[in-house]
Amino acid sequence: MTMLKETRIVLRNMGKIDPVSATDYRAQGGYAGLQKALKMTPGEVIAEISASGLRGRGGAGFPTGKKLDISSKVEADQKYIICNADEGEPGTNKDRIILSSDPNTVFEGMAINAYAIGASRGFIYLRYEYPSLFPLIEAALQNARNEGFLGENIFGSGFSFDIELVSGGGAYVCGEETALISSIEGGRGEPRSKPPYPGAQGLYGKPTVVNNVETLANIPVILDKGGEYFSKIGEPGCTGTKLFTLCGKITERGVFEYPMGTNLMDIFETHGGVKDGRDLKGVMIGGQSGYLINNTQMDLKMDIDSCRRKDATLGTGTIMVIDDYYNLLEIVENIMTFFIHESCGKCTPCREGNVRMHEIIHNINVGKGKMEDLELLEELAETMKLTALCALGQNSFYPVITSLKNFRYDYVRAIERGQR
């Protein structure tokens, strides 16, 4: 077991600066990345980001350089950069930490991305449930403008870019990029079919790049220190660091930044193992539509590809520790309740499937289950995976499926108990 030390790239300024102050940020080396970028061509900026190997931190893991490249090549009279700050995944609050401690790193990331694709306007879509961040970010934006880091002719380069803060209304599904775009346009947060992809036809029909807060927070460092520097951190194919949200029944909770590929067991033990000396039952990793793994599966490298290879998921970096106090089925029921609330209701499989899964699990939990129910759960999950319109419905059942696989005995015991 290794006692880990954080590698702070995203959180490099946390605790060292007044988050609202652009001058504090500048004094720590902030906006140097932007300054360098503006002396390069947009193509060179994209090449640097691609060289870094940075992949999206919102859960999908799409290569950021590629995303920018696609939009940069579309001809349009207006393009947009959107920061997805609709962090709604239970077990994840890393973006709140970033935005409350160092919003300028996000502004700078957006400005660099905007320069790369040829956008002059950006939006930060902030979830309503972070009310204290609204005045904070507005103040930080104004200070950045006052210092000339946002607005017209930044660093005298001729490049102009400004950011507006818009609000969510309490809908997790708006974390999906097309639903987010729909929400900004004044519509219900319902995801849209692709194609067309937002990179070509997004907000108001224009090319739009949507990035997660954590992704954006890395961009200034990549431009300042170079893509190659960044690519040496973490794992090949999944470079850089990851912010992990440690929650649940772990002794030391919080948000911690470790290189991609750090071992889950090391993280778990560095932060004190199970709280109050109880036994470890399992961990929910990835996020709400993440995976439930049991205590024999903790030897896991936490990066996108290593997780996939072991039938796990990195997701948004959630590590929720479950001790032996809770009935696992109750936790799974609770997770499905979340998805019932948050489904947008547009497509059949998600609208109906989440409720039906919850219904079946509830029945098993209260002793009314049958063995055929387990088959039905698998079948329903398969249908949802294959036919749901967006990532919500395509993934919401993973806690059920993974718990069926990794905690099958809990289900069987509940069914047998009910049948006695």
Next chain:
Amino acid sequence: MVNITINGIGLQVEEGTTILQAAESLGISIPTLCHHPDQEVKASCRICVVEAKGFNTLVPSCQYPVFEGMEIQTHSPKVRNARMHLLELILSRHVQDCLHCARNGSCELQEVSRQLHFDKTPRYPYVERSNIIDDTTGSIVRTESKCISCGRCLYVCTNVQSVNAISKIDRSFNVKFGSPYNSTLAEGPCVNCGQCVQACPTGALTIKDSTDKVWSQIGGKKLIAAQVAPSVRINLAEALGEEPGTVSSGRLVTAMKRIGFDLVFDTNFTADLTILEEGTELLGRLSGGGALPMITSCSPGWIKFCETYYPDMLDNLSTCKSPQGMFGALIKTYYADSIGKKPEDILSVSVMPCTAKKFEAARPELSADGIADVDVVLTVQELANMIEASGIDFKSLPETEYDAPFGLGSGAGTIFGVTGGVMEAALRTVYEVVTGDTLDNIEFEAVRGFEGIKEATIPVGDLNVKIAVAHGLGNARKLMDKVRSGEADYHFIEIMACPGGCIGGGGNPIKTWKKMKPRLEAVYRHDRELPLRKSHENPAVTEIYAQFLGEPNGHKSHELLHTHYVDRSEVLK
């Protein structure tokens, strides 16, 4: 062009074609529910999903455009299992009272179930969507337990008709389509046009059935006198299984007589009458006696829309009642007197393509001394139901003439059923009356066809009459906004609430634009076949003026054949 394979069969299609369209061209029918050929793609029901090589999820065929080299399987085991499961989920939220549902036999959900040969009992317990049944409009019945969340009603009400009576409410499992803020349809801006009924794939939105009011009177003491609208003879045969656009003028009279109607009159007659009245009114306004542009008033959905959204422009509406309204008035006064009956001893029935006509017939302005001019409105679908329920084989019926003295109508009356028809009928008469000349060509191409807004300038004697024709309330709104802002200087406007005109009305067999084409062709074909084609040449019309009304816009006409309107903009507040 791109080369693709579907189920192993190679074909070449234009770029941008959806998988659904490509499959259709090969004769492969992929089941759909939320898809409608005349609406934007929703891709929400997911029934139409197919397998495509290289994709890890199934792909909605109604939405996904094919690309070069795409390999598609439309009915693989994976696809069929997914479809069945989705259907199972839908059916677990859908009340299954097919045997006593108005859409039994024409329901798209039934059709999909049948096509998939879905023969399992759903493994999920039935959970009712809601027990709300809203029939407050008197024209439409909304049964929420039968909704499948396809969104087609919302689309037509908002994007096509711009009425905005329907809202998509809440989210997730509880998502509903209905009137906002727990109101009823009647409390909102619904204009009863019934386009939502036309769009709905199931029995969630149906026509309010009035057949009982007729059945209960058959063989009874009252004289049952019916009037039949122009569009009915165009669409009735289609409702009974024949090809769209099969005219059945004579057969429908026979059928109605056999059901037990005592008299079957032709609303084409009062359509002609309307032209005389409205034409005279127009000439009056043109020579400086009233608001211009004058706008037609025979479409009750349009009238209600105007009363709701443009109450400041009610003076522009023609004061003429609709042909239905005029007929009702004549039956209860002139006709009743002529046969020595009291108005309450006659059951005045109309057969209409229109759901809003039920609302119109209930308007207090269309009644006298508490007795309605038109007691019952039956839509084409309801008459078709009555014909079937009477065991009548419509196809093999002989033809019967409409009854005198109201059985004679011209081609100008017939074309009232289609967008541009009222305008053309009016022009045929106004031109000849004003100039004294006979028209070389009475077919005004400029006002024909399905373009949303048609404009023309027609020289009539010294005056160049500027006209416009709009169909579908979305187009009506565009036109009215132009008039209200002073941008337009038309003299005469025809507006029909339903896309395509009355042949596309809410009471007809369910339509798509594809079916509208043969319906439209049938209207103009029937016009050409009729001996009389101009309203002012109709001897029955001349007769009634001579015998009873006096002259167009005269005192008697104003009393019986004209009406006034009401400000309904309160519903927006």
Next chain:
Amino acid sequence: MSKKQDFVLTAETQAQISAEAKKYKEAPWQLMRILLRIQKICENSFPRDVAVVVSQETGIDVATLYSYTSFYAMISDVPRGKYIVRMCESAPCHITGARDVMDAIEYTLKIKAGETTPDGLFTLEYCQCLGMCEKSPAIMINDQVYSDLTPGKASGLIEEYIRGDIA
């Protein structure tokens, strides 16, 4: 428990609402923030009467406005208390004692989730993840988030609100 009276529009509130709604035309992407500010003027609700005023200023018809507002969890068409107490019921809060905290809050307010106190001051609701997972359990009272709660801390906090010690 009891249901609040429907919010009644006065000339003054109507003027405030119109002034907010006017901002829409220049910045339509701010619709959510505009509606949320209006909701605060209207006893934490967005009923039909208010929608009509907003419709007149923005040009968005009432049915479409309702489609929008009924979708988002933070907007309600029924009046709620001056203080909306929202208890997070998502997994990280759930497994660190949210149920016990909720019991304490229900006991202190003497209402159950979904209800409003008879004096109209507090509405109690469940909500989904507040993003305070590392400091769970957490609740949100209007725009204030409180975390690291225990049943004792929670009931103490509510009592402060009841006494009016917190604005």
